[in-house]
Amino acid sequence: MEELTSLNQEKETQEPGEAGQPREEMTAASSQDPEPGLSEPPESQTGPETESQPNSSPPRSPQTKASMPLGDLTRPGASSPAFPPQEASSTPSSLALARQDLAASWQSGKTTSVISEAGTPYADHLEQSPDKGESPLHQTCQSEGNAFQQSQKAKHHVFGAKDVSYTNAKPKELEFDIFQEEDTNSNYDLDQTGPRASEMAPGMLEIAIQNAKTYLLKTSSKSGLNLYDHLSNMLTKILDEHPENAVDIIENISQDVKMTHFSKKLDTLQNENEMLPTYEIAEKQKALFLQGNLEGTDQELEDEIAENSLSNVMESAFYFEQAGVGLGTDETYRIFLALKQLTDTHPIQKCHFWGKILGLEMNYIVAEVEFREGDEEDMEEEDITEERDNGDSEADEDEDELPRAFYKAPQAIPKEESRTGTNKYVYFVCNEPGRPWVKLPSVTPAQIVTARKIKKFFTGRLDTPIISYPPFPGNESNYLRAQIARISAGTQVSPLGFYQFNEEEGEEEEEVEGRRDNFEENPDFEGIRVIDLVESLSNWVHHVQHILPQGRCNWFNPIQKSEEEEEEDEEKEEKEEPDYTEQEVGPPLLTPISEDLEFQNTPPWTTRLSSNLTPQYAIAVLRSNLWPGAYAFSNGNKFENFYIGWGHKYSPESYTPPVLPPVYQEYPSGADVTEMDDPTVEEEQAFKAAQAAALLPAEENEVIEEEEDEDDYD
């Protein structure tokens, strides 16, 4: 530091002497300045300036930004403490300081041409502009257009040589201004350097430090921070945390410190409510965990254990974990508790964790539920009333004589009764364990049929409309229910022999329909060797009914019901009838999955042993390739099905929207559509003549009138 200052001192003491010559030129220059307003006013406006810089002009705002870095750059190897006597705490003064410095160095470069190579480019330039030969400074100030441009270039050379970082591109105009101002200011600055240089000797270091500190403490107008505090915060953070290789990550530390500052600022304005959902769900889930404690006496507990309506989720989750499927342990347990809550609040006979369907915003946790006998009637009534409403509204329409549309919507196929077919089970869904369970409506065949033709992502909100072609009858809850029905029918399997058909039920009834749809657990089931389950697909059977193309499990003849219509339209419908009456049949219940259809060279199932290392304790894992995400396991005695995925069927080909329905043919152009030409004059005259002739002989008007029509058509 001392070296530096002494060097500067030397320079400064030098300058006044040297300045003698240029000053004359400069004054001349300023007198010839085409913009006297620029050079003159600073003297009168010195009031707001600090005492040490009485002569510097208050810079205009656009110049401040540009000239500041310029000033820093031009200082040859010295920062602000290099010129302590000119210290000032405010921006403009340091700016002026820079300017003065610039002017000084520049002048020394010009007049003496001693200061290194920096001077030379400038000198070259001087020689290249011979039009105004006497003095470069004079020249630059005199003519604005040409000379300024040139001198600007010269400046580029000068500073380029002095400081590499000057190469930062700066808008030319600003430079222009700076240059201009520097010129005008240099006069006054130079006047001042002499006397001040003598003052700065005592306590210079102290002042220099103060000066530096003041600069660092300057508050940024943009962020309200100052560098001094920032640096001290950074150092505090580094010393607190002691990171390894702090020098590598100093940028990030700086950023972190700034970021903490911002977040604090936010906190004062508003309460931090972004964590609220976390607490909300934690509060709800707390209820799940508290349930157990609320139970009263042991008697109730025993009853509950005896009841056993809830399947053992944790046990099957353990086996599925062996298979590499399933949710995390804690999430499974939360779901388990949520299922328990469901069985406690509803009259449920059997509850089973069906799986999880992923959605865009939220997911669905699906529970498969069977109500106790006679408990679900009240819930079904709502649907029936809805259907009636629809029927009434259609009938009330037009009564004028215009022909009505004779197109009738194809016979709506009624949905299956609860506890049968696709509606055998009731499904409850919730988005997260702890949130309320929502019962899904029962599924209609139309929904299944349409759902087969579309492929949509679930959003996670049950009331989302499904916008698709063909139009889906219902919202997302119906679509979800339809997909659940399809997935269940396709992928719910059990080891052969675990279920058997009911013996007691009247077999005659069943066989009329050609299929049996009731089964029960086989008490004599002895289990199957795991290795057999892995090696042969015929040891697995479907225990959910196949869904027919019609959308039902049990065939519904769409013509039977409309008997009255049938009699009326018997003749017309004769042709169509064979199409309808052909009953759709699918594989019966408890069909081995080895008979599942192969699609496009892809086997529908993949079996595997869960572990090759410990095969004696491994379980058989079954994975559906048709419904990716559907799994089943069996350890020989137990089995479980589970689905987790997006709820879509796999196809190696990409999805193709269904073909448009055929365009309805227009009415054929026949005798009842085409009309005659208008009657010609000749015809009318002939008709009149005939009338007149008829009137004369006889008075049988009426007869003729009746025949008029016929005559028209002639």
Next chain:
Amino acid sequence: MDAESLLLSLELASGSGQGLSPDRRASLLTSLTLVKRDYRYDRVLFWGRILGLNADYYIAQGLSEDQLAPRKTLYSLNCMEWSLLPPATEEMLVQTSMVKGRFMGDPSHLYEHTELQKVNEGDKVFEEVVVQIKEETRLVSVIDQIDKAVAVIPRGALIKTPFGPVHVNRTFEGLSLSEAKKLSSYFHFREPVELKNKTLLEKADLDPSLDFMDSLEHDIPKGSWSIQMERGNALVVLRSLLWPGLTFYHTPRTKNYGYIYVGTGEKNLDLPFML
């Protein structure tokens, strides 16, 4: 996901049902350590698994000091013996784009693909040529595609040093909650492609040491990501809809993040219909 914090990562990613059986976990923990030693990787990522009809491919990736440098990919069928895959080339991509359907699980399986090729230039005579594609080639190509399309990293987790290489940012402390809900806080874990096409105006606000990769928010089609807060905002899960099976998880305000792919290795071309 980082091989070192595999167990925690698996637990976090389990919401999508993509777990590993205990024996697989244990063997991965063992074998990936050895992979790291033998191949001298800076970091080893467990990339995921591709479900085959007969067997699954377990995929791991080795990263060098520069995180964005081309990654080495290894596969294994039993989680113990790892084989290095060759780097993917354009040619492979073209070849394997013909192959559809599921992986078999046998690296030497040959897909046969009949192509019509012109024999005589003047006359329109075509001949059926059977092109054979090895499943290993397809595996390489698919992994490369998935990596380029949907590998995700949170903003700030990597840092570009002034000398060029990209390092793990040791001061990364996780995204804040408000940032975690935005797609713009996540980047593609690959060399930037779109960044060069951005206008100066868009680039103006970017931090060159952090924003040197492509952000997810400009992915095409819009809506190819599902972003969810799970466990009551304690976990962000991003699921790619374009490559169903890819799950990215991040616990806000912690360093836990990663992605895993468990799926069939097929692109979801039906995405526009499904949204």
